[in-house]
Amino acid sequence: MKIRFWGVRGSLPTPGPETARYGGNTTCLQVIRDDGPLIIIDSGTGIRQLGDSLMAGKGPPFDIKLLITHTHWDHIHGFPFFVPIYTPGSKVAVYGVGPLREGKGFEQVMRDQMTYSYFPVENTMLDNVVSYHDYNKMFPGGVEKSFELCPGVNVRLKLTNHPVYCTAYRIEAGGKSFVFSGDHEPWSPGPMDSETGETRQLYSMMNDRFIEFCRGADLVVIDTTYTQAEYESREKPHLSKRGWGHSYFEYNIQIAKAAGVKRMAFTHHDPTRTDDALDRLMNQTYLPMAKAAAPATEFFAAREGMVVEL
Numbered sequence: 001m002k003i004r005f006w007g008v009r010g011s012l013p014t015p016g017p018e019t020a021r022y023g024g025n026t027t028c029l030q031v032i033r034d035d036g037p038l039i040i041i042d043s044g045t046g047i048r049q050l051g052d053s054l055m056a057g058k059g060p061p062f063d064i065k066l067l068i069t070h071t072h073w074d075h076i077h078g079f080p081f082f083v084p085i086y087t088p089g090s091k092v093a094v095y096g097v098g099p100l101r102e103g104k105g106f107e108q109v110m111r112d113q114m115t116y117s118y119f120p121v122e123n124t125m126l127d128n129v130v131s132y133h134d135y136n137k138m139f140p141g142g143v144e145k146s147f148e149l150c151p152g153v154n155v156r157l158k159l160t161n162h163p164v165y166c167t168a169y170r171i172e173a174g175g176k177s178f179v180f181s182g183d184h185e186p187w188s189p190g191p192m193d194s195e196t197g198e199t200r201q202l203y204s205m206m207n208d209r210f211i212e213f214c215r216g217a218d219l220v221v222i223d224t225t226y227t228q229a230e231y232e233s234r235e236k237p238h239l240s241k242r243g244w245g246h247s248y249f250e251y252n253i254q255i256a257k258a259a260g261v262k263r264m265a266f267t268h269h270d271p272t273r274t275d276d277a278l279d280r281l282m283n284q285t286y287l288p289m290a291k292a293a294a295p296a297t298e299f300f301a302a303r304e305g306m307v308v309e310l
């Protein structure tokens with residue numbers, strides 16, 4: 001199994017010379033295997049180039065499994081520009097979970113971005129190619145389940161802490177395991193939670209469950225939007241990123257250590273982070289910190305176009 005990064009930027013595409021090395025496209029990863037359907041995680045803007053490369057390669061018809069972590073724009077808004085969905089005879093099975101509120105299922109939310117007000121091609125054109133698989137319907141008792149995506153590929157789901165329903169994925173195939181966190185903020189007590197209250201234990205348990213989900217993985221690709229200082233912003237609390245649903249380097253390094261992860265890739269880079277700034281953070285602060293804290297894990301910042309063999 002190999003993982004190819006087609007988009008590593010968080011929240012918003014960031015084209016321009018200052019982000020050209022790590023890349024400005026939003027989240028999209030490809031799970032490359034020797035056989036079976038093509039597996040993709042998330043359809044941020046990176047999926048456009050993936051689609052173009054597929055068209056330039058063997059061409060349609062395609063057999064594609066697209067796993068969506070959640071329906072925030074930066075994880076779905078490349079989908080209408082993914083050319084394989086317009087190729088007759090192809091099968092594109094899209095998996096995901098809809099929001100908890102608003103009474104809309106996953107399919108409806110995905111279709112809504114391709115309606116008259118937003119996009120010129122109407123959904124009906126894709127009905128023979130695209131099928132939607134809503135985890136809420138697949139697993140009515142709760143979505144934290146495992147299933148066989150295709151022969152030889154097992155997928156496990158884990159809800160993360162994010163302002164909309166979001167699933168992390170653990171993909172196991174050929175004796176290797178790969179975790180993608182989706183967007184994920186550490187669970188932590190709020191200002192109203194007492195030092196000894198049960199919520200503190202609950203948050204601790206939730207974080208432990210996330211560690212268990214990552215346990216022993218060959219590669220964990222994890223939302224690392226912020227530094228801890230940016231996340232907490234203690235001196236200017238009104239700039240704190242708490243509750244925005246994203247994680248930070250320091251927490252993720254502890255996850256790698258606690259879970260015995262072999263390799264960890266930081267991704268979902270903050271849209272305001274230039275390449276030079278990210279290099280500085282990695283080289284001066286976080287690689288030395290990670291080496292001291294979790295010497296058994298190899299850490300790197302995900303970059304568009306990078307291929308990692310598991």
Ligand SMILES: [Zn+2]
Binds near residue numbers: 072
């Ligand atoms: Zn995101």
Ligand SMILES: [Zn+2]
Binds near residue numbers: 162183
């Ligand atoms: Zn999000």
